[in-house]
Amino acid sequence: MQNKEEIKKLNILSAFNNDFPFLAGSRLKSQAFDFYKNNQFPNLKDEGWRQTNLSSIFNTDYKEQKASGISLKNEFYNIENLQANTLVFINGFYAEEYSIIISKNLIVGSIQNLTKKQKELFNRYFESTGVLSENNFTALNTAFAHDGAFIYVDKNQQITEPVHIVNINSSGESILAQTRNLVVVERNSSVQIIESYLSENIKNTFTNVVTEIIAGENAQINWIRIQKEAENAKQMNHLKVIQNANSNFSCNTITLSGTLVRNNIHVNMNGEGSFCNLYGLYLTGNKQLVDNYTFVNHAVPHCESRQVYKGIIDDEASAVFFGKVLVAKDAQKTNANQSNKNILLSENARINSKPQLEIYADDVTCSHGSTTGQLDKEALFYLQSRGISKEKARGMLLYGFVSEILNKIENENVRNEVDKWVKHILGE
Amino acid sequence: MLKIKNLKANIEGKEILRGINLEIKPGEVHAIMGPNGSGKSTLASVLAGRDIFEVTEGTVEFNGKNILDMSPEDRSCEGIFLAFQYPVEIPGVSITNFIKAAVNSHRKYRGLDPMPPAEFLKLMKEKKALVEIESKLTNRSVNTGFSGGEKKKNEIFQMAMLEPKLAILDETDSGLDIDALRIVANGVNALKTKDNASLVITHYQRLLDYIVPDFVHVLYNGRIVRSGGKGLALELEEKGYDWIKE
Numbered sequence: 001m002q003n004k005e006e007i008k009k010l011n012i013l014s015a016f017n018n019d020f021p022f023l024a025g026s027r028l029k030s031q032a033f034d035f036y037k038n039n040q041f042p043n044l045k046d047e048g049w050r051q052t053n054l055s056s057i058f059n060t061d062y063k064e065q066k067a068s069g070i071s072l073k074n075e076f077y078n079i080e081n082l083q084a085n086t087l088v089f090i091n092g093f094y095a096e097e098y099s100i101i102i103s104k105n106l107i108v109g110s111i112q113n114l115t116k117k118q119k120e121l122f123n124r125y126f127e128s129t130g131v132l133s134e135n136n137f138t139a140l141n142t143a144f145a146h147d148g149a150f151i152y153v154d155k156n157q158q159i160t161e162p163v164h165i166v167n168i169n170s171s172g173e174s175i176l177a178q179t180r181n182l183v184v185v186e187r188n189s190s191v192q193i194i195e196s197y198l199s200e201n202i203k204n205t206f207t208n209v210v211t212e213i214i215a216g217e218n219a220q221i222n223w224i225r226i227q228k229e230a231e232n233a234k235q236m237n238h239l240k241v242i243q244n245a246n247s248n249f250s251c252n253t254i255t256l257s258g259t260l261v262r263n264n265i266h267v268n269m270n271g272e273g274s275f276c277n278l279y280g281l282y283l284t285g286n287k288q289l290v291d292n293y294t295f296v297n298h299a300v301p302h303c304e305s306r307q308v309y310k311g312i313i314d315d316e317a318s319a320v321f322f323g324k325v326l327v328a329k330d331a332q333k334t335n336a337n338q339s340n341k342n343i344l345l346s347e348n349a350r351i352n353s354k355p356q357l358e359i360y361a362d363d364v365t366c367s368h369g370s371t372t373g374q375l376d377k378e379a380l381f382y383l384q385s386r387g388i389s390k391e392k393a394r395g396m397l398l399y400g401f402v403s404e405i406l407n408k409i410e411n412e413n414v415r416n417e418v419d420k421w422v423k424h425i426l427g428e
Numbered sequence: 429m430l431k432i433k434n435l436k437a438n439i440e441g442k443e444i445l446r447g448i449n450l451e452i453k454p455g456e457v458h459a460i461m462g463p464n465g466s467g468k469s470t471l472a473s474v475l476a477g478r479d480i481f482e483v484t485e486g487t488v489e490f491n492g493k494n495i496l497d498m499s500p501e502d503r504s505c506e507g508i509f510l511a512f513q514y515p516v517e518i519p520g521v522s523i524t525n526f527i528k529a530a531v532n533s534h535r536k537y538r539g540l541d542p543m544p545p546a547e548f549l550k551l552m553k554e555k556k557a558l559v560e561i562e563s564k565l566t567n568r569s570v571n572t573g574f575s576g577g578e579k580k581k582n583e584i585f586q587m588a589m590l591e592p593k594l595a596i597l598d599e600t601d602s603g604l605d606i607d608a609l610r611i612v613a614n615g616v617n618a619l620k621t622k623d624n625a626s627l628v629i630t631h632y633q634r635l636l637d638y639i640v641p642d643f644v645h646v647l648y649n650g651r652i653v654r655s656g657g658k659g660l661a662l663e664l665e666e667k668g669y670d671w672i673k674e
């Protein structure tokens with residue numbers, strides 16, 4: 001069990017004496033710090049965390065570490081054929097030498113670089129989702145993150161080149177990497193954002209990310225997260241979204257690796273006529289834990305949300321899907337559905353699936369469902385009976401199972417790249 | 429080509445095949461008939477290598493090789509094809525990808541490189557025409573949401589693509605309308621050569637009007653209890669199975 005004693009062992013306070021520069025001395029910083037001091041990290045007794053054993057995160061002396069002297073090849077982090085604005089962060093620090101901005105009609109860069117020039121804009125939106133007080137991880141991030149991506153799309157702009165936020169960890173020591181992202185898309189604008197997580201030669205890393213997204217009226221945001229860190233990487237990820245009227249937020253979370261990965265997605269549908277699609281895919285093995293927690297808040301009428309999460313769980317791995325849809329009393333004509341499907345490949349694989357609807361309006365269309373099964377033996381035989389080896393057949397079936405999610409990746413180049421990795425993992 | 433001797437098989441400790449003897453030579457068409465639950469599909473599955481059935485006795489030789497120890501995929505590559513009574517739905521796997529994987533597995537088994545894409549597409553087109561299946565169908569997931577008839581046509585399409593030496597057709601006629609039955613039967617006949625053979629499982633004479641058997645066998649209670657020429661099927665159609673059960 002965690003207690004204050006153990007939490008102290010996270011030792012972040014001694015390690016992080018550098019201020020988040022633009023927050024130095026600000027009210028937000030002290031607010032985050034106070035929250036952090038006065039609260040505990042979530043633990044197994046807390047709603048939404050009951051299946052999530054975080055003990056491997058604690059009991060470690062983390063350092064922050066600016067990566068120096070590492071050289072990255074473009075192929076390591078670039079997505080084939082993708083022309084994108086690319087922001088690279090190494091161990092949570094912006095790596096300008098690897099980053100490239102190609103679009104002219106948006107403000108994009110690292111928070112630290114943009115904070116002087118865009119101070120007014122930044123202050124207007126930073127923490128406007130109120131993410132710092134979600135829990136101690138978000139508070140910790142708000143108080144101590146060094147940098148992150150700031151993306152601002154002014155009204156009436158269709159951004160043709162996506163923005164690719166690359167997060168790489170590389171260290172032979174125990175490090176805590178924190179980035180903090182802020183994305184604002186003003187009315188009638190659209191953008192595609194890819195967030196990828198990679199690591200190179202890591203010993204013990206804990207990545208704690210917080211992202212705020214504000215979708216203006218009639219804005220379209222297409223978000224893709226690809227988690228492809230090393231086997232032993234740990235990650236806590238919070239995404240908080242505010243949707244204004246007629247906006248469209250679509251998010252695809254692809255988790256291919258990491259020993260402990262928790263994705264929190266919190267969407268506030270605050271404007272009528274909004275759409276929200278949350279898709280997720282997780283392929284887990286060994287002793288991994290992948291945990292997806294979603295909270296979609298239908299605060300107003302006439303919004304539609306849809307969630308489809310699929311996972312394949314092997315070895316002694318476990319996965320959690322906890323999806324909550326809240327429909328407020330006045331949110332009539334809400335259309336919400338949630339589905340979670342899993343294939344367990346071994347006897348020791350575990351899934352905890354809990355789609356939940358909490359509905360206070362009476363004129364709504366809502367549904368949720370969850371299925372868990374094994375690989376279909378008859379289908380396997382069918383493929384084998386056509387000459388396809390058992391291994392290949394297994395890969396084809398698993399790939400067939402997850403292809404629904406892959407097909408939701410809008411960007412073709414990203415889809416092809418993810419497709420390649422997934423096929424590789426599944427032996428297809 | 430196929431020599432089955434005293435084949436016995438169990439499922440969950442229950443004996444389903446209780447000593448089957450059957451020999452099929454190249455160029456022959458054999459029909460197997462018999463009441464529901466007599467073991468026809470079980471025989472087909474055992475020949476194709478379904479491992480839920482345990483073979484307890486007997487031998488099966490295919491072109492001189494003992495196939496009972498072979499994996500289903502190797503049996504397929506050796507030239508055995510089973511058109512399933514109940515084809516399985518496989519969501520997310522397109523027919524095109526599926527059949528490409530199958531064709532290339534067969535080629536690999538024979539030491540050949542994968543088929544060049546252009547050649548593959550041409551072959552697909554040709555074979556689709558043979559069983560008159562809609563072009564769009566092959567982009568869809570295998571059997572998923574197919575009508576009964578489409579599933580059966582898809583089986584024969586796969587057979588056409590793989591050109592087996594021995595085709596086992598398990599009630600391929602059931603669920604087909606009159607036109608589809610004719611199309612499927614013509615497809616099977618078009619694939620016929622003097623070197624390959626078929627084993628046709630059916631309940632009805634109407635299929636055997638198109639695919640004319642050289643031999644008809646009656647399987648009852650796990651054994652072949654009667655064999656004869658094509659006349660036997662007509663006799664069964666007329667009299668039912670009671671006289672055989674005695």
Ligand SMILES: Nc1ncnc2c1ncn2[C@@H]1O[C@H](COP(=O)(O)OP(=O)(O)OP(=O)(O)O)[C@@H](O)[C@H]1O
Nearest residue numbers: 439440444462463464465466467468469470471480
């Ligand atoms: N997977 C299985 N588990 C248990 N029993 C089975 C299984 N498959 C077949 N059997 C049993 O084996 C027997 C023979 O079944 P089989 O499917 O071979 O019959 P069939 O001759 O093909 O019948 P039909 O004409 O109805 O297709 C039946 O009693 C059936 O219940």
Ligand SMILES: [Mg+2]
Nearest residue numbers: 468469470513
């Ligand atoms: Mg049968």
